[in-house]
Amino acid sequence: MTVPIEHGFVLVALLWAIGLIGLLARKNTLFMLMSMEIMLNAAALAFILAGSLWQQADGQIIYILIITVAAAEVGLGLALLIRLRAHVSDLNIDKLDELRG
């Protein structure tokens, strides 16, 4: 009946890797935000797994905090994308290379 905890952490690693690949491979900022959502979800699953392993509710508390961070991040990120679309009429991340150090 019980789920082996190692398999759960393998799932966490795979999901996080998929999110990272998406973040690196895509040039559309909207898809990059979605990849970050996948990575945040993988981290949340890791906390739920740890809470289930030690049979404590702390994992779910951290999960709720992660959801809070994700909500704030998505709100601000999408507002920035709307502003970006208004400025350069594009979502291409390569259009943002004007800042030369």
Add this chain to the structure above:
Amino acid sequence: MNSLGLFYVSASIALLASFCVITQKNAVHALLYLIVSLLALALCFYLLGAPFAAALQIIVYAGAIMVLFVFAVMMFNINQQDIERESQWLSWQSWLGPSLLVTVLLVEVLFILQSQPAWTSTESQVTLIDAKAVGSLLFGPYLLAVEIASFLLLAGLVGGYHLAKALPHKPVNKEVNQP
């Protein structure tokens, strides 16, 4: 089917849907796959003994946050030209070599993890952690974290309002054209 099989099925659905998210050309299709991935993860949470987190995942994540995404995509007005350019950027030939090599590494890591002794020696059942335990802990020792989270949400609200409201002056790029 026992809960172990259910966990594997939902985990595979989550992996497949996440892979489809990062390979889709159309943003709306990718969002649909992302919602499927979040729902599959919610089922995983439930099977791991966290029904409160599963409910939150569906209500807050797959509900509220994804609706925000869909509204934003609607405002971006993505046309056929954008989709064709996405498929131009996503040529699978350039990713074939690295992904083959990294798949070999992944198989190796999975093999090593499989040969390790199990972390939990006792074959314990999944213990249910209900909303009451989470709530009493959340408003007990973690009260300060809740307050800080509310500050964070307030900052997100103010920042989102400030960034997304209409510009008082014209955008920078258009001022260049006008003498």
